Amino acid sequence: EPEVTQTPSHQVTQMGQEVILRCVPISNHLYFYWYRQILGQKVEFLVSFYNNEISEKSEIFDDQFSVERPDGSNFTLKIRSTKLEDSAMYFCASRRTGTDEKLFFGSGTQLSVL
């Protein structure tokens, strides 16, 4: 089965530093998402991306966050100035179409902000 790939699997950073989390969605998918899961809490929607622009974002996705599809394969999440509360598992996901039933998740990047 095709997979969504995320790198790195674990990233440690200092508060105030910029981080970029990388994702390679499945090649024929058109809709891309970032979710996060703070330890012990539920999985939260961050942002959805289609046709090279953000289609929806949550309240969590403030000006410190940005997403980009720099080429035909990668989909990145950037946090400009990390805070302690950004520590979480970040999941990338993709879907073939907007109504496709199955959302494919990556294995996640554990971000630890010290």
Add this chain to the structure above:
Amino acid sequence: AQSVSQHNHHVILSEAASLELGCNYSYGGTVNLFWYVQYPGQHLQLLLKYFSGDPLVKGIKGFEAEFIKSKFSFNLRKPSVQWSDTAEYFCAVNAQSGGYNKLIFGAGTRLAVHP
């Protein structure tokens, strides 16, 4: 606002016991419903889904779920659990917003199955 509630945060069972995990959602429109599982150290995997038709849906690994529209519920069941079912289970609703789709997750239920 759209939301998903999972009633049990932690469930502990012995092998062969029956399982039922509750899930209720709050959304007035047409919904697609999912259960995902996350085994320790692994990524989320789709267990089963409901889009339309028979409200009793069967998924992988012997799991099933029943959509009861009048109760806004989509409870997950398994008649006899195994130790390997130890995982966290997430109910999710696919809601439309502004023409786009997103998944809204419940807080999750941690299931521990003892041999």
